Amino acid sequence: MIVKKEYALASITPSTKDVTVFSFKSVDGAGVDFAPGMFAMLFYKNKDTGEEIGRAFSIANAPPSDSFEFMVAMIHGRLTSKLEEAKVGDVYCISAPYGALKLDASTASKLLFLAGGTGVAPFFSMIRYLRANNDRIDVNMIYSIRYPYEIIERQELESFGTDGCGITITVTRPQPGDGWSGQTGHIDAEMIMKYVPDFAERVPYVCGPPKFVQAMKEALISIGVQERAIRAEMWGE
Numbered sequence: 001m002i003v004k005k006e007y008a009l010a011s012i013t014p015s016t017k018d019v020t021v022f023s024f025k026s027v028d029g030a031g032v033d034f035a036p037g038m039f040a041m042l043f044y045k046n047k048d049t050g051e052e053i054g055r056a057f058s059i060a061n062a063p064p065s066d067s068f069e070f071m072v073a074m075i076h077g078r079l080t081s082k083l084e085e086a087k088v089g090d091v092y093c094i095s096a097p098y099g100a101l102k103l104d105a106s107t108a109s110k111l112l113f114l115a116g117g118t119g120v121a122p123f124f125s126m127i128r129y130l131r132a133n134n135d136r137i138d139v140n141m142i143y144s145i146r147y148p149y150e151i152i153e154r155q156e157l158e159s160f161g162t163d164g165c166g167i168t169i170t171v172t173r174p175q176p177g178d179g180w181s182g183q184t185g186h187i188d189a190e191m192i193m194k195y196v197p198d199f200a201e202r203v204p205y206v207c208g209p210p211k212f213v214q215a216m217k218e219a220l221i222s223i224g225v226q227e228r229a230i231r232a233e234m235w236g237e
Helices: 080-085 119-130 156-164 189-193 210-222
Strands: 005-014 019-026 037-046 052-060 067-073 093-100 112-114 139-147 166-170 203-208 230-236
Touching: 005 067, 019 166, 037 067, 052 067, 052 156, 067 080, 067 119, 093 230, 112 119, 112 210, 119 139, 119 156, 119 203, 119 210, 139 156, 139 189, 156 166, 166 189, 189 210
Parallel strands: 112 139, 112 203, 139 166, 203 230
Antiparallel strands: 005 019, 005 093, 019 067, 037 052, 037 093
């Protein structure tokens, strides 16, 4: 049985041209303890028709918290079109937590994150959690986006690197004059070995669109990573 609670929209923050960060705070003030990397179900109910629309989003903030932060690609879908019209104070329902993409800091000291698009959200949750708890876990992440302007929460992401996280961003559709001088191309086995030479010592996590997740699994397996060791979550874009 899905248990839903009311959450009020606390803030709406554009992060990129196409991604907006929404923060929802529990109406009753009660907190939710979840493992970093998990997701929540967000529900919108039409007051006139009673129709309810629900969609899953990775939780981007760190636990425990009385709020949920979602990094939402505004794709004009059934639910995202409602969020386009949302105002601070609007009340939605949220059910959480769910998912198997969980950070277990007690059993791993070295981690590999492979993220595509808004699939970076659960890794924000994980790194924010590690930072808040001063956990000195070795994190190395490769983040794939199409264009430089699509880098979500770029300033904070870059700050992770100053804290010792290995952060590599690769742009798959570089354009003349876009100002990008970093890595380009899709993540593949060669790129993983280049930027994460000790990949075999790390617990691999993957999150992004289905084709991205499948490609990452194939790349990891091709360089000797056991499929059962790969922790993955797929999201539509």
